[in-house]
Amino acid sequence: MPGIIGKKIGMTSLFTPDGKNIPCTLIEAGPCVVTQVKTVENDGYNAVQLAYGEKKAKRTTKALAGHFAKASTTPKKRLVEFRTEDLAAYTLGSTVETSLFAEGEFVDVVGTSKGKGFQGVVKRYNFQGVGGQTHGQHNRLRHPGSIGACSWPSRVFKGMRMGGRMGTDRVKIQNLKVMRIVADKNLILVSGSVPGAKNGYVFLEK
Numbered sequence: 001m002p003g004i005i006g007k008k009i010g011m012t013s014l015f016t017p018d019g020k021n022i023p024c025t026l027i028e029a030g031p032c033v034v035t036q037v038k039t040v041e042n043d044g045y046n047a048v049q050l051a052y053g054e055k056k057a058k059r060t061t062k063a064l065a066g067h068f069a070k071a072s073t074t075p076k077k078r079l080v081e082f083r084t085e086d087l088a089a090y091t092l093g094s095t096v097e098t099s100l101f102a103e104g105e106f107v108d109v110v111g112t113s114k115g116k117g118f119q120g121v122v123k124r125y126n127f128q129g130v131g132g133q134t135h136g137q138h139n140r141l142r143h144p145g146s147i148g149a150c151s152w153p154s155r156v157f158k159g160m161r162m163g164g165r166m167g168t169d170r171v172k173i174q175n176l177k178v179m180r181i182v183a184d185k186n187l188i189l190v191s192g193s194v195p196g197a198k199n200g201y202v203f204l205e206k
Helices: 062-070 121-125
Strands: 003-015 021-029 032-038 047-054 076-083 106-112 117-119 164-166 170-182 187-191 201-205
Touching: 003 047, 003 076, 003 187, 021 170, 021 201, 032 062, 032 076, 076 201, 121 164
Parallel strands: none
Antiparallel strands: 003 021, 003 201, 021 187, 032 047, 047 076, 106 170, 106 201, 117 164, 170 187
8 A cells, every 4th residue: 555654743623614623633744755666576575665854874874875875865764665566656766745645535644652651550441440448448549459360370361451551552543534735845634633742753554
């Protein structure tokens, strides 16, 4: 599926002709440079590799610098691969822009959710806590309660919902409508929310 790399700018809203206020996310999509075209003969599958975001040359390894030089482009921050069967539309060094999409069509957006650090079961899994402040339970309000049996199996089962790291997960939001495209500024407005914080990288897929 063809796609493009972008950066989440923030949220806004648009009014439709019938007066509805639609919340939208503003995304700076591209321009992306094609840095590699993979084929079944050479790589075992068809895909196109895109690069996005300027990066200082002194912070780029020599291997990556040579990779970018083959595509006649400057070092980039992000490299993302998109599977596609339509390789004829891509050539090494060409540019992919917002013209890939059209207003009114639906896209999938992939991003990394906000990191929330180590969280307990109440915030992470919506547990209600042990509950009650009677009978001396003054410090158990947000605890998980029992997490296992007694003499058998004498251990905690794998997958038990407990406190732990929350956020920073790969999240895909499907079927977001392209509300507006500002081609001269490489901006796309999609309906609804997109995972991640402001200035976070996102991938748009058709």
